[in-house]
Amino acid sequence: MENTQLQKNQTPVTYLKPSKGWLSIDFKELWRYRELVYFLTWRDIKVRYKQAVLGIAWAVLQPVLTVLIFTVVFGILLKTPSQDLPYPLFAISALLPWQLFANALQRSSISLVGNANLITKIYFPRLAIPLSAVMAALVDFGVSFIVLIAMMAYYRYMPGWNMLWLPVIILFALLTALAVGLWLSAINVQYRDVQHMVPFIVQVWMYASPIVYPIDIIPEGIWRVLYGLNPMVGVIQSYRWALLGGDQPDATMWISVLVVIILLVSGLFYFRRMEKTFADIV
Amino acid sequence: MSEIAIRVENIAKQYRIGLLQERPDTLRDLVTSNVQRAGRWFKRGDESRSEGPSYIWALKDISFEVERGQVLGIVGRNGAGKSTLLKILSRVTDPTMGYGEIHGRVGSLLEVGTGFHPELSGRENIYLNGAILGMRREEIDRKFDEIVAFSEVGRFIDTPVKRFSSGMYLRLAFAVAAHLEPEILVVDEVLAVGDAEFQRKCLGKMSDVAQEGRTVLFVSHNMSAILRLTQETIVLDQGKMVMRAPTSDAVDHYLNMGLTKQGERTWSDEDIFNHKGPFIPVALRVLNPEKQVVDTVIAAEGFSIEVEYQLSEDISGLRVGIYMMTTRGEFVFTSFDTDAEHMFDEHTTRASGRYISRCEIPPDLMNEGRYVLGVNASSYRIQRYFQDDKALTFTVDATGAPGMQWPEPRLGPVRPKLDWSIGKVGR
Numbered sequence: 001m002e003n004t005q006l007q008k009n010q011t012p013v014t015y016l017k018p019s020k021g022w023l024s025i026d027f028k029e030l031w032r033y034r035e036l037v038y039f040l041t042w043r044d045i046k047v048r049y050k051q052a053v054l055g056i057a058w059a060v061l062q063p064v065l066t067v068l069i070f071t072v073v074f075g076i077l078l079k080t081p082s083q084d085l086p087y088p089l090f091a092i093s094a095l096l097p098w099q100l101f102a103n104a105l106q107r108s109s110i111s112l113v114g115n116a117n118l119i120t121k122i123y124f125p126r127l128a129i130p131l132s133a134v135m136a137a138l139v140d141f142g143v144s145f146i147v148l149i150a151m152m153a154y155y156r157y158m159p160g161w162n163m164l165w166l167p168v169i170i171l172f173a174l175l176t177a178l179a180v181g182l183w184l185s186a187i188n189v190q191y192r193d194v195q196h197m198v199p200f201i202v203q204v205w206m207y208a209s210p211i212v213y214p215i216d217i218i219p220e221g222i223w224r225v226l227y228g229l230n231p232m233v234g235v236i237q238s239y240r241w242a243l244l245g246g247d248q249p250d251a252t253m254w255i256s257v258l259v260v261i262i263l264l265v266s267g268l269f270y271f272r273r274m275e276k277t278f279a280d281i282v
Numbered sequence: 283m284s285e286i287a288i289r290v291e292n293i294a295k296q297y298r299i300g301l302l303q304e305r306p307d308t309l310r311d312l313v314t315s316n317v318q319r320a321g322r323w324f325k326r327g328d329e330s331r332s333e334g335p336s337y338i339w340a341l342k343d344i345s346f347e348v349e350r351g352q353v354l355g356i357v358g359r360n361g362a363g364k365s366t367l368l369k370i371l372s373r374v375t376d377p378t379m380g381y382g383e384i385h386g387r388v389g390s391l392l393e394v395g396t397g398f399h400p401e402l403s404g405r406e407n408i409y410l411n412g413a414i415l416g417m418r419r420e421e422i423d424r425k426f427d428e429i430v431a432f433s434e435v436g437r438f439i440d441t442p443v444k445r446f447s448s449g450m451y452l453r454l455a456f457a458v459a460a461h462l463e464p465e466i467l468v469v470d471e472v473l474a475v476g477d478a479e480f481q482r483k484c485l486g487k488m489s490d491v492a493q494e495g496r497t498v499l500f501v502s503h504n505m506s507a508i509l510r511l512t513q514e515t516i517v518l519d520q521g522k523m524v525m526r527a528p529t530s531d532a533v534d535h536y537l538n539m540g541l542t543k544q545g546e547r548t549w550s551d552e553d554i555f556n557h558k559g560p561f562i563p564v565a566l567r568v569l570n571p572e573k574q575v576v577d578t579v580i581a582a583e584g585f586s587i588e589v590e591y592q593l594s595e596d597i598s599g600l601r602v603g604i605y606m607m608t609t610r611g612e613f614v615f616t617s618f619d620t621d622a623e624h625m626f627d628e629h630t631t632r633a634s635g636r637y638i639s640r641c642e643i644p645p646d647l648m649n650e651g652r653y654v655l656g657v658n659a660s661s662y663r664i665q666r667y668f669q670d671d672k673a674l675t676f677t678v679d680a681t682g683a684p685g686m687q688w689p690e691p692r693l694g695p696v697r698p699k700l701d702w703s704i705g706k707v708g709r
Contacts, residue, residue: 013385015383016373018376036413036414121392
């Protein structure tokens with residue numbers, strides 16, 4: 001589409017021409033717009049908790065209430081096995097990365113349409129929008145992390161050195177959300193059906209991930225491999241392992257990684273390809 | 283030799299029209315239309331490919347250059363392609379064809395307050411909006427006080443902008459945008475908002491920007507702003523560039539464009555598609571004393587102006603009026619049919635039906651020249667039903683006007699016949 005280069009007199013030159021086909025991703029430009037990503041993230045968070053009496057405390061309350069429900073329904077009533085962990089701890093250790101992912105996915109998939117007024121009026125790398133939506137979810141996650149720490153203290157669980165893997169695992173969860181979010185947000189620009197489908201997708205996806213039940217109940221072999229196609233399986237397994245110990249994530253993890261890489265790269269290219277039409281059809 | 287800031291060659295932009303029916307907007311439509319297409323394909327082979335949806339060229343073959351430091355105006359009717367052109371230049375959308383190059387950072391101001399969030403405070407919105415417009419954080423820090431001072435919102439700066447009056451909101455939004463410092467500034471119709479005093483302030487800021495030697499592309503319907511700020515202007519009509527000339531010529535051309543019949547302007551349903559009753563304009567006419575529609579009237583004889591319109595329902599407090607402007611964009615006067623007290627009392631409510639409001643322009647009032655007539659129909663402070671600032675242009679001829687013994691042009695839009703007395707008061 002357009003590229004900017006420095007001439008001898010330091011004036012950046014922008015070329016306008018019709019763009020066709022697949023485009024490369026201009027990470028350099030995205031980096032120049034990092035402050036915009038920051039401000040959009042900051043806006044999303046600010047606005048989300050404005051005029052709510054409890055404000056950001058909702059980021060704590062939501063996981064607490066959900067864990068409570070899970071504990072009653074799955075832990076106490078259904079007696080779901082929980083890898084020898086107290087059920088509330090078992091649930092919250094999966095719920096946090098899950099909610100990070102679900103939040104990031106939900107926000108990013110509607111982000112382009114939600115920012116239509118910007119897209120039709122100002123130029124900036126469109127990637128900044130889903131990216132900032134994903135980052136906003138990270139802030140909620142940071143706050144709700146307090147709940148996990150409190151519960152680990154209550155049950156006297158001390159995390160080991162495995163904990164150092166957490167940033168990598170969190171990044172992986174974010175990339176998963178971004179990968180799917182890129183696809184969905186770009187499709188949503190033209191087909192608003194996406195925003196009606198997303199809550200349903202999230203719900204199905206949650207039950208397809210080892211959140212309320214342990215991964216052991218999935219039979220080994222081909223079923224486990226298929227199960228691993230869901231990248232959140234790897235995320236949740238390794239997150240639990242990093243904090244609470246137990247079984248190390250097995251080879252299914254690599255399937256998850258591969259799936260995310262494929263989704264992310266294809267998502268980026270699809271997004272770039274559709275990007276130039278956003279302003280015209282959103 | 284001066285440097286080129288913007289060069290575009292044969293830029294064109296195509297849009298698909300009839301989107302509501304043609305484009306599949308939901309997956310279900312996509313599926314059904316694909317099934318239909320497949321069905322057609324089986325029946326008629328390749329034929330279905332050519333029928334396709336209908337397209338419209340919003341811009342066609344636009345080529346021009348802008349030198350560094352030049353302020354270029356762009357005028358055209360609604361739908362002429364002005365906004366599309368600015369969107370392409372500011373990279374919001376891609377051209378369908380053509381090529382262009384832009385030397386320097388572009389700041390675009392296609393709308394005041396883009397990205398303002400009502401829930402955020404004035405302070406927060408300054409940062410957010412600044413970042414969206416491409417300012418760096420330290421740049422905003424540095425200019426923060428200046429922006430607040432310009433906007434005059436002062437102590438409300440920490441109040442959510444949803445509590446601002448619309449005037450405060452616009453002032454703040456414009457203040458942020460006005461402190462952008464790109465080499466090329468692309469501005470769309472920003473001056474169409476706000477009260478007269480604020481508009482003056484914006485205009486002042488715009489001419490400062492121009493004097494700083496930055497390149498400015500300026501779209502406006504406000505001819506006096508265009509005349510004041512630009513030396514050269516492009517006229518767009520139906521997606522094509524019909525003229526590029528010194529601003530006064532371009533504005534004159536623009537104001538005279540597309541008049542169906544001289545001395546009369548009529549509105550068809552198509553022209554007023556976005557004015558869905560209750561006031562439907564029919565025609566605006568300039569009449570000579572014999573009540574004939576004419577393009578040229580003689581000032582010394584007087585003339586009349588009439589607006590014909592249809593009311594689809596009863597309207598109370600309606601006033602229908604005209605603006606008279608010079609082709610330079612200066613207002614000569616504004617007058618409404620219910621200005622006179624007895625008219626106001628008698629026509630408080632106008633029942634639905636067809637009307638003509640006619641006013642007499644007395645002899646020996648106007649100076650010779652070409653004038654622009656605008657129409658306005660509104661209920662004061664309640665609603666504006668219709669407005670067209672440049673509905674018609676006509677010529678006033680000076681035959682028989684006072685002072686014709688001297689063949690010189692007289693300055694000013696009026697040329698009244700005044701009673702003078704000459705008395706000797708000394709030796």
